[in-house]
Amino acid sequence: MDEFREPDAADSAPENGDTSRSGSARQEGHTSEFDVSRRDFIGGTGATIVAANAMPLGAQEAAPSSGNDLAETEVPRSRIAITVNGARHQVDVEDRWTLNELLRDHLELTGSKLGCNRGECGACTVLVDGEPVYSCSTLAVWADGRSILTVEGLGEGGAISRLQQAFIEHNAPQCGFCTSGQLMSATALLERNANPTANEVREALAGNLCRCSNYNAIVEAVLAATETGGA
Amino acid sequence: MKAFVNENPGSIDEAVMLAQAALREGRSVSFAGGGTDLLQLVKERVPNRPGSGVPDVLVNLKRVAGIDQVTRNDQGGLTIGGLTSLTDLGANPQLRDRYAVLAEAADSVATRQIRNAGTLAGNVCQRPWCWYYRNGFDCYKAGGNQCFSIAGENQLHAIFGGGPSFIVHPSDLAPALVALDARFRVAGPGGDRSLSSNDFFVLPNEDVAHENVLGDDELLVSAVIPEPSGEIRSHFYKIMDRETWTHAVVSAAVVLEMDGEICRTARIVLGGVAPIPWRVPAAERLLADQRVTPELADSVGIASIEGARPLAKNAYKVPLTRRVVERAVLAAAARA
Numbered sequence: 001m002d003e004f005r006e007p008d009a010a011d012s013a014p015e016n017g018d019t020s021r022s023g024s025a026r027q028e029g030h031t032s033e034f035d036v037s038r039r040d041f042i043g044g045t046g047a048t049i050v051a052a053n054a055m056p057l058g059a060q061e062a063a064p065s066s067g068n069d070l071a072e073t074e075v076p077r078s079r080i081a082i083t084v085n086g087a088r089h090q091v092d093v094e095d096r097w098t099l100n101e102l103l104r105d106h107l108e109l110t111g112s113k114l115g116c117n118r119g120e121c122g123a124c125t126v127l128v129d130g131e132p133v134y135s136c137s138t139l140a141v142w143a144d145g146r147s148i149l150t151v152e153g154l155g156e157g158g159a160i161s162r163l164q165q166a167f168i169e170h171n172a173p174q175c176g177f178c179t180s181g182q183l184m185s186a187t188a189l190l191e192r193n194a195n196p197t198a199n200e201v202r203e204a205l206a207g208n209l210c211r212c213s214n215y216n217a218i219v220e221a222v223l224a225a226t227e228t229g230g231a
Numbered sequence: 232m233k234a235f236v237n238e239n240p241g242s243i244d245e246a247v248m249l250a251q252a253a254l255r256e257g258r259s260v261s262f263a264g265g266g267t268d269l270l271q272l273v274k275e276r277v278p279n280r281p282g283s284g285v286p287d288v289l290v291n292l293k294r295v296a297g298i299d300q301v302t303r304n305d306q307g308g309l310t311i312g313g314l315t316s317l318t319d320l321g322a323n324p325q326l327r328d329r330y331a332v333l334a335e336a337a338d339s340v341a342t343r344q345i346r347n348a349g350t351l352a353g354n355v356c357q358r359p360w361c362w363y364y365r366n367g368f369d370c371y372k373a374g375g376n377q378c379f380s381i382a383g384e385n386q387l388h389a390i391f392g393g394g395p396s397f398i399v400h401p402s403d404l405a406p407a408l409v410a411l412d413a414r415f416r417v418a419g420p421g422g423d424r425s426l427s428s429n430d431f432f433v434l435p436n437e438d439v440a441h442e443n444v445l446g447d448d449e450l451l452v453s454a455v456i457p458e459p460s461g462e463i464r465s466h467f468y469k470i471m472d473r474e475t476w477t478h479a480v481v482s483a484a485v486v487l488e489m490d491g492e493i494c495r496t497a498r499i500v501l502g503g504v505a506p507i508p509w510r511v512p513a514a515e516r517l518l519a520d521q522r523v524t525p526e527l528a529d530s531v532g533i534a535s536i537e538g539a540r541p542l543a544k545n546a547y548k549v550p551l552t553r554r555v556v557e558r559a560v561l562a563a564a565a566r567a
């Protein structure tokens with residue numbers, strides 16, 4: 001029934017998606033090694049970003065039915081250990097951060113995108129222990145002890161992967177917004193099946209929308225990256 | 232997102248204790264499997280447990296040991312841990328072999344990404360996808376006291392068993408589990424209990440706010456599928472309004488117990504048409520001790536829509552249900 005959603009206040013309310021991301025910049029006691037650069041980034045990109053989010057958390061979070069929200073100082077945090085693209089990290093995360101927020105906003109891995117933030121587009125797809133999941137629909141704390149692969153981690157020694165090369169050769173990206181997600185789903189597919197048929201490719205990529213509708217080129221590119229080169 | 236605490240219990244007892252402790256302090260609590268449903272609700276600030284607001288505490292079940300697998304049990308049936316992923320269910324050879332209806336139902340859910348994260352228990356316990364509830368209307372399912380669909384946009388709502396809420400039960404696994412006569416193991420403060428999947432789901436006229444019997448501090452631990460007495464042929468047939476990534480408009484889970492080419496007993500359970508997985512006993516009876524022919528399947532389809540009461544905008548579901556049942560029965564019987 002999801003596709004028939006009616007527009008409503010919740011969609012434009014500031015807490016939808018953005019609050020916790022801006023909240024992180026305010027957080028003292030965030031000890032991730034990436035924190036300094038994140039803060040510099042926010043400071044450096046202009047006052048408007050800061051001002052837009054400068055509302056006290058209490059006010060932003062005062063949406064209906066949230067009477068017992070915790071105060072800002074009490075936002076629960078946890079320390080997790082995760083491997084991202086082969087590198088091990090110890091990070092302090094807010095319990096409420098999605099994996100996508102952790103990757104994009106705190107580890108500065110902006111390759112995985114945030115489209116719908118609700119499991120309906122696939123732009124945020126990353127691999128968790130080798131399997132594609134929507135990073136918008138799982139929590140960073142739940143990734144404790146897991147190994148994450150993002151588009152930044154494809155390829156070796158600075159070179160792009162065979163699949164990425166095929167994407168270029170077959171013009172698989174148009175605007176490119178869905179591309180990292182498509183690449184992650186296709187990478188996992190080729191891992192479990194080195195020679196998929198066109199239908200198997202379509203099925204494996206069914207959870208990745210392309211608003212440019214470049215599906216044929218994407219399927220072609222994946223087939224070209226199979227062992228037999230799609231022959 | 233609202234600030235909440237995430238807890239990571241290592242055992243079922245600990246999970247129940249954490250939930251109880253939170254409730255005692257007046258905090259609302261939700262169990263989390265894959266979170267593919269739950270997090271959407273939390274982000275939109277839609278109450279997950281009706282009447283208790285957006286959760287203050289999430290009890291993450293992914294660290295609970297030993298409930299993420301399919302195992303053969305002492306009685307010759309299968310025990311499926313509640314945290315088993317939908318991908319694992321779809322790929323499980325024992326299921327594919329003997330209980331295809333459940334593997335097919337799991338495969339039909341959403342997308343690979345959601346099936347990787349999504350769990351059996353989360354699938355069965357997912358909240359309704361009625362657009363009013365999901366978009367913040369304070370209806371019965373959110374703990375309020377009215378239904379907006381009855382006089383509103385009810386294209387996707389119930390044609391059986393509705394009132395005072397007219398949701399359809401959203402789970403694809405639920406009809407398959409009921410068709411297989413599964414039993415559910417539930418853990419709570421009073422210890423464990425086991426009940427028939429048929430008795431797990433409740434109609435809105437018994438409890439309008441909840442879809443099942445679980446209390447706020449109870450969790451679904453596993454599903455137990457009995458050993459069939461004879462050869463089983465089964466099939467899950469799902470109609471969507473696009474090819475993938477969405478819930479059933481109408482579905483049918485069919486399980487036939489066969490003796491050669493004669494069907495001894497049948498269980499037919501519908502999805503997408505009622506607030507609970509909907510059994511159609513009149514249709515099932517027609518199949519008892521019969522050879523399954525196209526003519527019989529047609530009659531079974533007709534019997535399956537007896538008593539349907541469509542709303543203003545969903546009458547199309549009545550003939551659709553009839554044909555879905557007819558085709559599902561034929562497909563199940565054709566299984567070698």
Ligand SMILES: Cc1cc2nc3c(=O)[nH]c(=O)nc-3n(C[C@H](O)[C@H](O)[C@H](O)COP(=O)(O)OP(=O)(O)OC[C@H]3O[C@@H](n4cnc5c(N)ncnc54)[C@H](O)[C@@H]3O)c2cc1C
Nearest residue numbers: 264265266267268269341349350352353354356403451477
């Ligand atoms: C875009 C989209 C499409 C979807 N399409 C389908 C579809 O086609 N078919 C379908 O069936 N579903 C569909 N879903 C719904 C659902 O998210 C998945 O099916 C998934 O299986 C839910 O499992 P989960 O483990 O992620 O649940 P969670 O999100 O973890 O939990 C779901 C609910 O169950 C409760 N819960 C979780 N575990 C337990 C437990 N052990 N005991 C008691 N309560 C528990 C949670 O508190 C929550 O209320 C879709 C979801 C999305 C976002």
Ligand code: SF4
Nearest residue numbers: 361370378396397398
């Ligand atoms: S059908 Fe159920 S969920 Fe939808 S508005 Fe009515 S009470 Fe709410």
Ligand code: FES
Nearest residue numbers: 115116117122136
């Ligand atoms: S951003 Fe995660 S699925 Fe759209």
Ligand code: FES
Nearest residue numbers: 174175210211212
């Ligand atoms: S290339 Fe633009 S969305 Fe896919």
